[in-house]
Amino acid sequence: MDIILLERIEKLGTIGDVVTVKDGYARNFLLPNKKALRANEANKKVFEANRAKIEADNASRRGEAEKNSENVEGKSVVLIRASSNAGQLYGSVSVRDIVEALNAEGAGVTKSMIVLERPIKTIGVFDVKVALHPEVVVGVKVNVARSPDEAEQQAQGVDVIAAMFEDEAAADAITDFTPGNGEDLEADAPAPAAEATEGDDEA
Secondary structure, eight states, X not given: OEEEESSOBTTTBOTTOEEXXXXXXXXXXXXXXXXXXXXXXXXXXXXXXXXXXXXXXXXXXXXXXXXXXXXXXXOEEEEEOXXXXXXXXXXXXOHHHHHHHHHHTXXXXXXXXXXXXXXXXXXXXXXEEEXXXXXXXXXXXXXEESSHHHHHHHHTXXXXXXXXXXXXXXXXXXXXXXXXXXXXXXXXXXXXXXXXXXXXXXX
């Protein structure tokens, strides 16, 4: 389907561009969210008649988003979750979880602003994009851990899962070492020959 973009869409184009997209993407997302118009002659005339206002409104929203970006960019939030020993979460971190954590820090964002490329299903520190406006995208860090102590370690760059496996390997090595082995060998060794007695010498 050919559409006219009403705002910048990443990997598609900017305001006023006529582009071709899949019908489902247009019908289910772009058109209902007023991000585009069908590219027919009537809509092209309507767009050109309102182009100046559309661009002015966009510039105003962009300016507001740039101001708000100061409250969001670079923020780091901690989410405590249960996980397996391998670090796999029992469930996943949702967009709603991230929004609530950011807003608790005064970010003032909505679910539609969070750009989560794939679900977060393990513990770790993840870079997440927040699109305050199609032309204003900032980054935040989401620190998913099993405890505040782990979150602090991860914030300092420690891979807690790798560290945990190293600790377990060291513990196994200590368990496998058996100090008694030396004693067993000593017990199995042949007894030293008895010292000769005076009687033996005389014989």
